[in-house]
Amino acid sequence: MSESSAQNAAEPAASAAGSAAARSAAPGLTTAQRNAVAELMRVSPVADELGRRFARAGFELHLVGGSVRDALLGRLGDDLDFCTDAHPDDTLRIVKGWAEATWETGREFGTIGAQREGLRLEITTFRAESYDQITRNPVVEYGTNLVDDLRRRDFTINAMAVSVPGHSFTDPYGGLADLAARVIRTPGTPRESFGDDPLRMLRAARFAAQLGFTVQPDVYAAMVAMAADLDRITAERIRDEFTKLLCGADPITGLRLLVDAGLADRFLPELSGLKLEIDEHAQHKDVYEHTLIVVSNAVRLEGPECDFILRMAALMHDVGKPATKAVGSDGRVSFHHHEVVGAKLTKQRMKAMRYPKDVISQVVALVGLHLRFYGYGRGEWTDSAVRRYVADAGELLPRLHKLTRSDCTTRNRRKARQLATDYDALEERIARIQEEEDLARVRPDLDGNAIMELLGVPPGPLVGQAWRHLKEMRLERGPMDRDEAEAELLRWARTQGIAG
Known part of the structure; x- marks a missing residue:
């Protein structure tokens, strides 16, 4: 804890300076939006309760990433993301007896899930992970401080944090200003970010579709240059991102990005193929x-x-x-x-x-x-x-x-x-x-049992053939009464050599 505490001691000043810079650079962001995270804490005491439990155990806890972004945009849902210097075993011990349910499906990535009062909470240990550059699977290494954890995130608008229960705002990479300017930018260089996880290129297009934001020129240039790296991503991960993109408020912007950057060619070439x-x-x-x-x-x-x-x-x-x-x-x-x-x-x-x-x-x-x-x-x-x-x-x-x-x-x-x-x-x-x-409910006027009884045949393919013929007649003529349907069935049976 000493190294983490030392790092955090230096963070408030940097955090305050970053926030001041963001406010001056983001005149388009209203006071109501800037206060959205604090308001979230007021109406959702669950986060503060959890933060106090971590603090009593000697750890820090921060609302982070998409949760902060969505709170600032006034569209926060019931899923909250947190990061902490506590390791998964510590997290499980802290939430035991407080959470109504827990799950460990993301444990290998340092994530523990918990549920409390209708909220789904995902608590992840600070990361300093790298990728193997072959399969693009993350090699998880736990980090020691918040700022480094934020740097490894995909975009600046997802690299902001609010501590709980203290409510201090941390924005080392200008995410607040980018949120106000409605732009998509990476904390480090785009090539570093996409090299870590090529799926982030698809995610950039998805955020453009969901939020109506503009991809910065250097981010777009990296998407074009590195499009082939998407081939190393599993079909399931690509499917999930593409589904979110297509369900965005403005899917057309996202689809154009996929095609223009050459990303669609890697997993949906039929779309690009329509262009000529x-x-x-x-x-x-x-x-x-x-x-x-x-x-x-x-x-x-x-x-x-x-x-x-x-x-x-x-x-x-x-x-x-x-x-x-x-x-x-x-x-x-x-x-x-x-x-x-x-x-x-x-x-x-x-x-x-x-x-x-x-x-x-x-x-x-x-x-x-x-x-x-x-x-x-x-x-x-x-x-x-x-x-x-x-x-x-x-x-x-x-x-x-x-x-x-x-x-x-x-x-x-x-x-x-x-x-x-x-x-x-x-x-x-x-x-x-x-x-x-x-x-x-279009169906034949006689069911399978009636067909077998009338024709004197057992269950089998012949009954299915007769049923399909009667359905065709139902579609052709409309409803028939019982006598008409039986007469039609017998007529068809004679043509099949079944009845005399």
């Missing part, structure tokens, strides 16, 4: 620009919470176009069956990124269905076609409505109005048929 493909609907922009507009439209239509499945489907809906591009004798560009190719590519890419099977299946289904609506306005759809549209979409129908509407990006106002009117008419027609026929 001219969209047949509007030749003033390429498919890449069209796709970003569709994502933006989907964000607007999705509702109060991020709908990752809808956003991902919007992002991937046209990835089949490069492989299906053709130019006719009249010079017109076409992309026939690009939705089929796109669905296959989407499945392959999301599997490679280790997304769960249920998430993949929903995104793939939406990509495969996104063109189904076009042509409806020509009056060619029968009630049977509407039933099939609803049945094929299933539970994804509300998302398919939003995706289809998002895909209308034409600047031709007359055409845009007509498409919107046509889809309004389709939704009204669906609602009418649903009310009459309960389309959400």
Whole structure:
């Protein structure tokens, strides 16, 4: 403790000087924002209680990183991050009997988790870790002081701390000023930071999407120069960062950064591949620009919470176009069956990124269905076609409505109005048929037991074939009464040589 105490004795002056410098350099940050962390302590006594327990045990404790950043931005949640000079065994001893629950899943990285009064607390020993530069896995070494711990963090806006229970503010790398200026900068050089963990390049784009901040030129230059280092990061870690980026308040900014810096080429090359493909609907922009507009439209239509499945489907809906591009004798560009190719590519890419099977299946289904609506306005759809549209979409129908509407990006106002009117008419027609026929539960008019009894056959593939035939008839004709359904089943059975 002596070395740590000596270091901390020097910190208040440096901390006060840093805070004064930050205040003078950050006129855009309001008093209310500067006081947000202190207000957090007032309304959340749990942090102070924990700080006093650490102090009584002879250790220091600091609210740190994203928790401080989010408190200053007025968006703090129920997850609080702390750092300390106490080692994991010490932390466990301190929180024993006070925490309602503890977990040690991050123990190898010096992190102990605890829960108290609805708050999730993660307490991590000061780090001075390095990376092996091959796998990019951290080699954890415990540090001895707060300032060194803050230096190893990804960005300056995440390198601020507030002590508990003392509430002194530590900002050695100008994070407060960068927060006010809305910029993303690293505590050390960008190359050092990204060399330690290349995932931080993806995180920079994610923060740009989440917070609307601007990546500093030297940070961007390092992202471009070191993009290939992302290959050493596991698919799961990349997936998690990308998901957060796509669910950001401004995913378009983050996606552009990924493409422009060459990061997308390392894990989502289909996105960059859209950039040179001219969209047949509007030749003033390429498919890449069209796709970003569709994502933006989907964000607007999705509702109060991020709908990752809808956003991902919007992002991937046209990835089949490069492989299906053709130019006719009249010079017109076409992309026939690009939705089929796109669905296959989407499945392959999301599997490679280790997304769960249920998430993949929903995104793939939406990509495969996104063109189904076009042509409806020509009056060619029968009630049977509407039933099939609803049945094929299933539970994804509300998302398919939003995706289809998002895909209308034409600047031709007359055409845009007509498409919107046509889809309004389709939704009204669906609602009418649903009310009459309960389309959400389209199924054959006879179940498996009735089929076996009527045909006199045991369970097996034949029953499934008969069931599927009856479902096709249900979609084609609408509901049938019992006598009609039995007559249709017997007619089909005769064609199969089953009944006389």
